[in-house]
Amino acid sequence: MTTYTAINLIARPTPGPIGSELFEVVTKELTKAGPSQILIKQTHMSLDPAMLGWMSPATDSYIPPVELGSVMRSSGIGEVVESNHPKFSVGDRVMGMMGWQEYALSDGQGINKVEAPLPSETVLSIFALPGLTATQGLFNVGKPKSGETLIVTGAAGSVGSLVGQLAKAEGLTVIGVVGSDEKCDWIVNELGFDGAINYKSDDLAGQLDALTPDGIDLFFENTGGPIQNLIFDRMNNHARIVVCGMISDYTKAEPNPGPNWIPLIKKRITVQGFAMPDHFHQVPELLAKLTPYVMQGKIKHRSHILNGLESAIDGLNLFFTGENKGKLIVEL
Amino acid sequence: MTTYTAINLIARPTPGPIGSELFEVVTKELTKAGPSQILIKQTHMSLDPAMLGWMSPATDSYIPPVELGSVMRSSGIGEVVESNHPKFSVGDRVMGMMGWQEYALSDGQGINKVEAPLPSETVLSIFALPGLTATQGLFNVGKPKSGETLIVTGAAGSVGSLVGQLAKAEGLTVIGVVGSDEKCDWIVNELGFDGAINYKSDDLAGQLDALTPDGIDLFFENTGGPIQNLIFDRMNNHARIVVCGMISDYTKAEPNPGPNWIPLIKKRITVQGFAMPDHFHQVPELLAKLTPYVMQGKIKHRSHILNGLESAIDGLNLFFTGENKGKLIVEL
Numbered sequence: 001m002t003t004y005t006a007i008n009l010i011a012r013p014t015p016g017p018i019g020s021e022l023f024e025v026v027t028k029e030l031t032k033a034g035p036s037q038i039l040i041k042q043t044h045m046s047l048d049p050a051m052l053g054w055m056s057p058a059t060d061s062y063i064p065p066v067e068l069g070s071v072m073r074s075s076g077i078g079e080v081v082e083s084n085h086p087k088f089s090v091g092d093r094v095m096g097m098m099g100w101q102e103y104a105l106s107d108g109q110g111i112n113k114v115e116a117p118l119p120s121e122t123v124l125s126i127f128a129l130p131g132l133t134a135t136q137g138l139f140n141v142g143k144p145k146s147g148e149t150l151i152v153t154g155a156a157g158s159v160g161s162l163v164g165q166l167a168k169a170e171g172l173t174v175i176g177v178v179g180s181d182e183k184c185d186w187i188v189n190e191l192g193f194d195g196a197i198n199y200k201s202d203d204l205a206g207q208l209d210a211l212t213p214d215g216i217d218l219f220f221e222n223t224g225g226p227i228q229n230l231i232f233d234r235m236n237n238h239a240r241i242v243v244c245g246m247i248s249d250y251t252k253a254e255p256n257p258g259p260n261w262i263p264l265i266k267k268r269i270t271v272q273g274f275a276m277p278d279h280f281h282q283v284p285e286l287l288a289k290l291t292p293y294v295m296q297g298k299i300k301h302r303s304h305i306l307n308g309l310e311s312a313i314d315g316l317n318l319f320f321t322g323e324n325k326g327k328l329i330v331e332l
Numbered sequence: 333m334t335t336y337t338a339i340n341l342i343a344r345p346t347p348g349p350i351g352s353e354l355f356e357v358v359t360k361e362l363t364k365a366g367p368s369q370i371l372i373k374q375t376h377m378s379l380d381p382a383m384l385g386w387m388s389p390a391t392d393s394y395i396p397p398v399e400l401g402s403v404m405r406s407s408g409i410g411e412v413v414e415s416n417h418p419k420f421s422v423g424d425r426v427m428g429m430m431g432w433q434e435y436a437l438s439d440g441q442g443i444n445k446v447e448a449p450l451p452s453e454t455v456l457s458i459f460a461l462p463g464l465t466a467t468q469g470l471f472n473v474g475k476p477k478s479g480e481t482l483i484v485t486g487a488a489g490s491v492g493s494l495v496g497q498l499a500k501a502e503g504l505t506v507i508g509v510v511g512s513d514e515k516c517d518w519i520v521n522e523l524g525f526d527g528a529i530n531y532k533s534d535d536l537a538g539q540l541d542a543l544t545p546d547g548i549d550l551f552f553e554n555t556g557g558p559i560q561n562l563i564f565d566r567m568n569n570h571a572r573i574v575v576c577g578m579i580s581d582y583t584k585a586e587p588n589p590g591p592n593w594i595p596l597i598k599k600r601i602t603v604q605g606f607a608m609p610d611h612f613h614q615v616p617e618l619l620a621k622l623t624p625y626v627m628q629g630k631i632k633h634r635s636h637i638l639n640g641l642e643s644a645i646d647g648l649n650l651f652f653t654g655e656n657k658g659k660l661i662v663e664l
Contacts, residue, residue, distance in 0.1 A: 053598065221593065224592075224593065224594075228593075243593050243596045243597050244597065245597065246592070246593055246594045246597065249592060249594055250594070255592040255594055256592060257589030257590065257591070257592060258589065258590040258591050258592050258593050259589070259590050260556075260578070260581060260587040260588060260589060260590050261553065261556065261560075261575050261578055261590050261603070261605065262556075262578045262581055262582070262587055263605075264575045264603065264604070264605030265575050265576065265577065265578065265605040265606070265607055266385065266605070266607070267605070268605050268606055268607055268610060269604075269605050270602065270603070270604045270605075271593070271596065271602070271603040271604070272596070272601075272602045272603070273593065273595075273596030273597040273598070273599070273600050273601050273602075274597070274600055275597055275598070275600055278600060
C-alpha cells in the first residue's frame with residue numbers, strides 16, 4: 001500500500017502571519033483511478049495571494065472558501081500516472097486546481113493538458129492565474145492608452161511584473177513600486193520599467209514627483225499600504241484605478257482607511273475592483289490576448305522556487321513580508 | 333443712467349462656512365446691447381453645490397474657476413429686454429450661465445430659449461443642472477437594474493430627489509438619506525421612496541440593516557460624512573457607487589478618510605466620480621431620457637426660494653447645514 005502527503009486547512013486566518021496551526025499535514029492512502037477518473041502526480045504547485053481569500057470565511061470572499069478539514073486549494077501542474085478517462089493518457093502534462101497534495105484524483109473537470117514546450121515554472125508564472133489576472137485587469141479594467149503613465153504596486157510580484165511589461169509593450173510609461181532595491185534593479189534593468197520606487201525608502205512623495213512629472217493615468221494596485229494615498233494624490237483627470245490586491249492589509253485587524261472620495265469627483269476617476277473567478281469564462285480570449293506578447297519575447301519572469309509540499313505553509317507569509325522574488329512555486 | 337447690482341468673487345473659500353468676505357456687491361452701469369448682443373433681465377438664479385468647486389483654486393477643479401474680481405458664475409433664467417441678435421426677441425424667456433447679477437449682456441452663446449410652459453422654478457429644478465446630473469449619474473454611470481436596491485444620500489436635495497424618483501420609476505427599491513425628519517417624511521410620503529434615514533438620528537447601522545435586508549446594489553453619493561462607511565459595508569457583489577458630491581467634506585481642512593479598498597476586490601465594486609462639464613455635449617440625449625418621466629408625472633420637486641440677489645451669499649451655506657428644502661433658487 002502506497003501513501004502520499006496532503007495538507008488540510010483546519011482553521012481560518014487571524015490577523016498576523018499565517019501560522020502552521022491553520023493546517024494539518026496528513027498521510028493518505030493512494031487509491032486507484034476509478035471509472036472515468038485520472039490520477040495525477042503533482043510536480044509544481046502555485047502559491048498565489050488569492051489563496052488568502054480562499055482561506056477566509058465565506059462572507060468576505062468571492063468564491064466559496066476552502067472547507068475546514070479539506071485539502072487546501074491551489075493550482076498546479078502534474079503528470080497523469082493513471083487514466084480511465086478518454087481525454088487523458090498516462091504521461092500527459094496537465095494543469096488545474098489540484099490542491100496541496102502530492103497526488104490528485106480527478107474526473108477531468110477543470111484539468112487541461114499543457115501542450116506548450118515551456119518549463120512548468122514558466123507555464124505557472126505566465127499562463128496561470130498571474131497572467132490571466134494581469135491581462136484582465138490591465139486591458140479590460142484599466143483600458144491603457146499609449147502615452148499614458150501607469151504605476152503598479154507589487155511590481156516585482158507575479159501579477160505586477162506582467163502588468164508592467166504588458167503596459168510597456170503597449171507604449172505606456174511604467175513605474176513600479178517594490179519592497180527592495182534589488183527588486184528596483186530587476187524591474188528597471190531586466191524588465192524594462194521606466195522607473196522604480198522602493199516603498200521602504202525615504203521621501204516617497206519626492207520620488208513619485210520625479211518619476212511621474214505628468215501625473216498618473218492608470219494605477220494598478222496590488223498591495224495597499226501608505227504609498228496608496230501618495231499615488232492617489234497624483235492621479236490625473238479621467239484616471240483609472242484597478243484594485244487587484246491589498247496584500248499589506250489582508251492580515252491587519254484594522255485595515256488602513258482609504259483616500260477621501262472628493263478627488264474622484266474633481267478628477268472624474270474610476271476605482272474598480274475585480275477578481276478572476278468572475279472571468280474564468282473569458283480564459284480563452286485572455287490567453288489569446290496574452291500569448292503574442294510572450295511569443296514575441298516581451299515578457300520575462302522569474303520564479304521563486306520552494307521545495308517540498310510543507311514549504312507551502314511558510315511560503316504564504318512571503319507575500320506579506322515581500323521576500324518572495326518572483327512567482328512563488330512549490331516543487332514537489 | 334440706470335444701474336444694476338452684481339456680486340463679484342474676490343477670494344477663494346477656506347475651511348468653514350462661506351463668508352460674505354469672499355464677495356463684493358457692486359453697482360454697475362447698465363449698458364445697451366451692442367451689435368449681435370442681447371440684454372437679459374435675470375429673474376431666477378440657480379444655486380448649486382457645484383458652485384463651491386467653481387470658487388476653488390484651479391488645480392482642484394474640473395472647469396476653470398471663477399476669476400477673482402469677476403461676477404460669480406451661476407445658471408439662471410431671465411427675460412430678453414433688448415435684442416440685436418437674430419435668434420432672440422424682446423420678451424423671450426431664456427436660460428443659461430448668467431452669473432450673480434440682475435442683468436446680463438450676452439452674444440447668445442450658451443443661452444437657450446425656454447419654450448416649455450412650465451414655471452421657471454420647475455425648469456431650473458428639473459431640466460437644468462440637477463436633472464442633467466441625476467440622469468447622467470444614475471443611468472450612464474450607475475446602470476440601474478429593476479429589482480436592485482439603491483441608496484442615495486442628500487436624497488431631499490435637487491439631485492438626490494430626482495435620482496430617487498427616476499430609480500423608483502425604473503423598478504428599484506429606493507432608500508434615501510437626509511438630514512431631518514421632515515425630509516424623511518417628504519421623500520417617503522410625497523416622492524414615493526421606499527424608506528428614509530435621518531443621518532442625525534441614532535443607530536444608523538440598525539436602520540440600514542432594516543431598510544436594506546438584501547444589501548445595496550447602487551449607492552449614489554451626494555454628501556460624504558460618517559454614514560458613507562456604513563453604506564459601503566453593506567454593498568453587494570458587483571455594486572456600483574456613483575460619486576456625485578461630497579458636500580459635507582468640501583469645507584473641511586482635513587476631509588474624512590474613505591473606506592479601505594479590500595471590499596472593492598472581494599465584492600468587485602466600481603466607484604466612479606463624474607462631473608457634468610464632461611457631459612455637456614450629451615445634454616440633448618440626457619434631456620430626451622429625462623423628459624418622458626417628467627411628462628408622465630413621475631417627477632415631483634420642490635423649490636426653496638430665496639429673495640434678492642444678495643441672499644445668494646448666505647444661501648450657499650444651506651448646502652452645508654442641510655437646511656435647504658429642495659432646489660435652491662434666488663428670485664430676483
